Amino acid sequence: MRRKIVPWLFLAPSLGGVILFTGLPFLDVVKRSFQDAMGTRFVGMDNYRAVLANSAFRLAAGNTVRFLAVCIPLLMTVSFTAALLISAGSNIGRESKGAADTGDRYSVFRTTLVLPMTIPAASMVLVWKILLCPDGVLNQFLSGASGRTWQVDWAFSRWAFPVLTATYLWKNTGYDMILWLAGLQGISGELYEAAKMDGAGVFARMWYITLPGLKGTFGLVGILSVVNSFRVYREAYLLAGSYPDASIYLIPHLFAHWFLDLDIQKMTAAAAMMTAIALILAVIMGMPGMKRRKR
């Protein structure tokens, strides 16, 4: 009994905070999604119908899904690859030159990849703008390399989506890499040694040891990547303003405009739907870890 209570006691402060500051307000959001803008009249499913019929919502939701579909796998792959390289490099170094030397060399890579996390979004976007504006560094480089004049407004044209994707990857790769590295360190080195002695190659070790050992981390990285992807609005807004190119018009853009116009009924209905979808996604992403724990 005591063993069952103690973990809950540790959880209580944060759980209490989440219930108080997120859970209960969200219940209000759900309630208001069935009411008119000022919360004075019950309107049934009208708000949901209005939101689903709203072309701006469909565009924003489509873009958000597209962004998730492109960025999450890309981010997880890139960060996983970086983690593997650093982990492998560090192991090789440790075997050949000693731990101290390896630590110095590979910490440079780790720091370089994690550094974007520490840079404030506003500063980062300023740099991106300098790089990507019509007279920016990228256009000048391309003009110099190709011999013709490049004046593409990367952030405000059809290139806006790749630009935002690159921004997201640049910002979040380091963070996810750290999570992967933590997961990799949790896999016993003896397993790899034993596999090597049994003649397992690099890909076999990856398939039979590394990937199964990272199932829990996969769920965690996936969920956090999805969560972080919703924060990309900040970069999108700073980079291209309230009404960016249609390809990077995301749900938070729409929410910000709805809030300015006090369309709370639409916001709450859309938020309820988005949360339901996010929960489903989170459950799907978290499933591998849950299955492993059950075993």
Next chain:
Amino acid sequence: MKILKDNSRNRLMRRAAWGLAICLTVSAIGGCAKKTGPSEDSMGGESQTEARSPVSGQNETEPGAMGRYGETKVQLPQSIEEQSFIQFIRGKEGGMELYTADRVPDTGKVLEAYRYVYQDGSWQQDQGWAGNQALKDLEIDLMHVAFGMDGNYYAGGTDRDYSYHLFRMEADGSAQELLKDEFKPKNGERYGLIPAKFEVLEDGRIAVYNYSEVVLYDASGKRLFAMAKDFSGDTGDSRGFCTDDEFITVYEGQIARYSLQDGSIVENIDYSGIQGSREDVKLLGDGSGGIYAVNETGVSHSNKGGTLWEILIDGTLNHLGMRSLALRGFLEGDNGDFYGVFTGRGTTGMEMFHYEYDPDLEAVPPLTLTVYSLEDNSTVRQAASLFQSEHPEVRVEVRTAVENGGTVTEEMVQGLNTELLSGKGADILILDGLPARSYIEKGILMDIREVAEEAKDSGEMLNNLLDGFKEEDGAVYQIPARAAFPLLIGEQEALQAYFSLETMAKYQGEEPLMGIENYENLLRKVAHLRYEELFDQESGAIERDKLIQYLETVKIIGDANGSKTVFSEEEGERYFVSNSVLPNGILSSAAEYDRGVCSSGIECLDGYWELCIAAEVRNRHPESKFMTAGKIYLPSVMAGINSSAANKEEAEQFIRCLLSYDVQKEDLSDGFPVNKRALQSWVETEREGYSVGMGYGDYSISAQWPGVQVRQEIMDMLKELTVPVTVDETVMKMIVEGSRDYYDGKESVNQAADGIMRKLSIYLSE
């Protein structure tokens, strides 16, 4: 044994942890709880700092907090009505003295100066004052009078050559000039120094207030040292005073206390405790080393050696906060009371008020009416002051999102929306810059048709300016308190070009239709002038074909006059243009028409001040005419009532006050009145001696206050305007940003229109 010891230590640690957790929880809950006991600060007038910032929606103050400074009007002699203010000082034996003058209307030259003394509760003219005659004999225009700490009177003024002279006025009527050489023009300068003020110390030393320093001279006129102060070009600068041994002023954002022994700063006092204007603040001593700071927010006091400022008199509750008045002189009375002399801004005539502590007045009026606006507005402030003086039981708290010069951001509107959603927010919303249409649709605004109908039925309003805000069902949710309109000037042929986009594009005069400016202004200007033709007035949308026609028309106008998206510094100097942008894009351009660089000029008239140049240009070009741009006008100070307001009745009364003659008659440079009687009073107002001038390069123009016929003509135009223009800023920004490449020649009009329409369709579908 060791295990036992560890267990007991662990138990102890656990208990300590539990104890700490309980303490933390209790203190957190206790910290959040509302105090129910009496406020420790509720001690009469000194409690006002706390009472100044009631939380939104909190309308009743704690009972029991009594005592505050009340304001009563002091009757001035009738003869003062036409005289202008010169000085308000304490003279011999501490008596209050008021110096005034009759002036020549055009030149401002002093004809006669007068001294009034306060005796037995009333002001009497001092018939025996010899100063007037002495100064007349010296041919000096009186500017300053001071009673020195040495017991002598001093006077200063300018001669015919506008050179300043300072005199010690002897009792027998003679005058002895002091610091003769100090005010003479220095090498190569045309004029000498005219000080803002001077003071004379007990030992005869003289402190002369210059623009950014105060110079101390000894009794023989030898310069001792200078003490720096914040710059002021005001000839009546009162941001400083001398005591026996100290000089106190505002310097580098702080209040500096200088030693008069060596001119060194002995103390810097934090200024942040004083609210309101720093430029117009008056500082005066309390006789014991403390300081009073007086401005439109009231009177604050700090003791010597203290760091805190207590608000003695809340200026928002009386005439100190009234925007139509300028505080010219302020003195402490004998019993902790105060006297203030005010003049109208831009008008003659004085008013005096007495501020006396009344223990029977509630410290803060029991009812708080809140008014919210994104930017500060003088008419709202004026109405707030007047409303409070008429309703002593109500405190009007005007909340603005940005201070002067600040930028309105989306976050500010979101902050307001959060309040409104929770059923709180201000009682009255000034809707300029806010999503009024959305508020109406969501039921945020109260139907104030009764107030509107009552105002219109009174026959006192310009109903044509109010009718545009009537909804289809007859409801009224917003009423403008001010209005401006674009006035076109030019010959008939050019003016007819403004009838449509097509005629604008086809216009082929000798000169371009409009003067050179940046494309953003041009776009904004045409959008406002052709508002009816361009936009759907319900949704603010624009059709693609119309958008293309609009962009092309602006391009044709711009190509003809040399407009660009961005001007270089060199181009700016050559063409007298800038890259700055006005929300409605209407830069004053009557002078451009006068210079002959374009066929017509436009002025955005928000008062008769703006008319001076245009009227003079029309005088210079008898073939030219004035014309309105269709029937459009630009409403402002749009007032609405929050449907969740706690004080709906008072809010309605406030709007009535806003539309009343007493508020509307004041010209606060923020638009014409919507009150017909007030507008008529503007028409009848003469401002003799007022002149305005401008020039660049070889061109210059100066103008007088427009004649009554022109003023009447403008009033007649205002009576015909029926279409309020409120261009959606989001749409405007999309058009400006989306067309930049087109005007820079980087893309076609179709590409620009496609880009704009893509964004616009998202915006409209939201």
